Amino acid sequence: MTIKPPVDLAGLRLLIETMPDGDETAASAAIARDRLLTKPPGALGRLEDLAIWLARWQARARPRAESVRIAVFAGNHGIAAAGVSPYPASVTVQMVANFAAGGAAINALSGAIGADLTVVPLDLDRPTADFRAGPAMDEAEFVAAAAAGMAVVVPGLDLLCLGEMGIGNTTAAAALSAGLFGGDAAAWVGPGTGAVGPVLQAKIAAVESAVAFHRAQCDDPLDLARRLGGRELAAMLGACVAARHARVPVVLDGYVATAAVAALGLLRAGGLGHAVAGHCSAEPAHRRLLDRLGLVALLDLGMRLGEASGAALAAGIVRAAARCHGEMASFAEAGVDGGV
Numbered sequence: 458m459t460i461k462p463p464v465d466l467a468g469l470r471l472l473i474e475t476m477p478d479g480d481e482t483a484a485s486a487a488i489a490r491d492r493l494l495t496k497p498p499g500a501l502g503r504l505e506d507l508a509i510w511l512a513r514w515q516a517r518a519r520p521r522a523e524s525v526r527i528a529v530f531a532g533n534h535g536i537a538a539a540g541v542s543p544y545p546a547s548v549t550v551q552m553v554a555n556f557a558a559g560g561a562a563i564n565a566l567s568g569a570i571g572a573d574l575t576v577v578p579l580d581l582d583r584p585t586a587d588f589r590a591g592p593a594m595d596e597a598e599f600v601a602a603a604a605a606g607m608a609v610v611v612p613g614l615d616l617l618c619l620g621e622m623g624i625g626n627t628t629a630a631a632a633l634s635a636g637l638f639g640g641d642a643a644a645w646v647g648p649g650t651g652a653v654g655p656v657l658q659a660k661i662a663a664v665e666s667a668v669a670f671h672r673a674q675c676d677d678p679l680d681l682a683r684r685l686g687g688r689e690l691a692a693m694l695g696a697c698v699a700a701r702h703a704r705v706p707v708v709l710d711g712y713v714a715t716a717a718v719a720a721l722g723l724l725r726a727g728g729l730g731h732a733v734a735g736h737c738s739a740e741p742a743h744r745r746l747l748d749r750l751g752l753v754a755l756l757d758l759g760m761r762l763g764e765a766s767g768a769a770l771a772a773g774i775v776r777a778a779a780r781c782h783g784e785m786a787s788f789a790e791a792g793v794d795g796g797v
């Protein structure tokens with residue numbers, strides 16, 4: 458189902474509450490087929506789980522992952538002016554130009570797996586507010602960014618990869634994670650693009666201030682995503698919600714993408730059922746966040762880039778899982794002894 462984009466926070470909340478459950482009939486059919494295929498049961502390990510997961514969330518007994526879209530959302534952050542990144546905020550728009558010219562890592566990776574790459578810049582000349590003493594976005598800004606994310610879910614997709622570009626956004630991811638899950642702010646902060654020394658200290662201080670300020674006023678996950686996130690994070694959340702309604706399973710990228718959608722896992726049991734963690738980023742808090750959400754990453758390659766790079770690589774694995782499930786012969790068809 459293609460959904461109507463929300464016009465306010467209540468509308469967004471309703472779309473989250475009404476996200477469909479998985480299709481257990483399709484999942485059961487996929488489990489039954491998996492048992493017939495020419496391999497010992499379980500011998501394809503997580504590839505088998507992935508095929509069944511695709512079936513459940515696509516509501517298709519014979520799942521596929523041929524039409525893959527990679528969506529990279531870009532946003533600028535007021536908090537970047539607090540010296541939390543080794544790179545200047547100007548890099549965000551410059552990297553968007555690099556994406557358009559085909560020169561970024563994600564261009565090479567999306568080409569390598571034959572995926573469609575769409576880049577969505579979100580008001581780059583208007584950074585979000587510094588969230589240390591006020592919300593990053595007002596409700597209208599937050600909902601507009603979520604709606605922009607929803608628009609990437611077009612008909613005909615089999616799989617959607619979510620990623621981002623936004624200097625300063627590992628600070629937003631840390632603040633949002635700390636706001637949602639609590640604990641020592643410093644434990645949610647890492648180097649991002651390479652923060653060390655005073656930059657890392659500024660990052661920790663920014664997260665501590667922001668979480669203290671907003672947690673005193675609010676404990677609703679969606680409102681925390683508005684207060685402590687950013688436009689590209691809101692867009693990933695919106696895209697993840699729209700994908701669920703359209704029965705398009707999602708592959709998450711790193712720490713920033715996972716933090717962006719974490720509220721869905723808190724607002725609803727199984728709210729992230731249709732999402733798989735593509736990889737575990739080298740940003741140390743990513744593993745911590747995945748653990749809190751009960752997600753187990755597919756890949757662990759020491760990557761810490763963002764741009765949906767880890768998600769794109771993982772999409773190749775998901776496609777391979779669907780092809781095994783769809784293309785392998787059964788024991789009976791192949792005349793192979795054994796099986797059930």
Ligand SMILES: Cc1cc2ncn([C@H]3O[C@H](COP(=O)(O)O)[C@@H](O)[C@H]3O)c2cc1C
Binds near residue numbers: 542548628650
């Ligand atoms: C050239 C360049 C390309 C990137 N591609 C993704 N990021 C990544 O780094 C940023 C977050 O890190 P921090 O919070 O430390 O600023 C995001 O833009 C993210 O996608 C990049 C960063 C740079 C410098």
Ligand SMILES: O=C(O)c1cccnc1
Binds near residue numbers: 650738743762763764
């Ligand atoms: O894991 C991530 O999402 C990440 C890590 C470093 C820089 N940008 C993003």
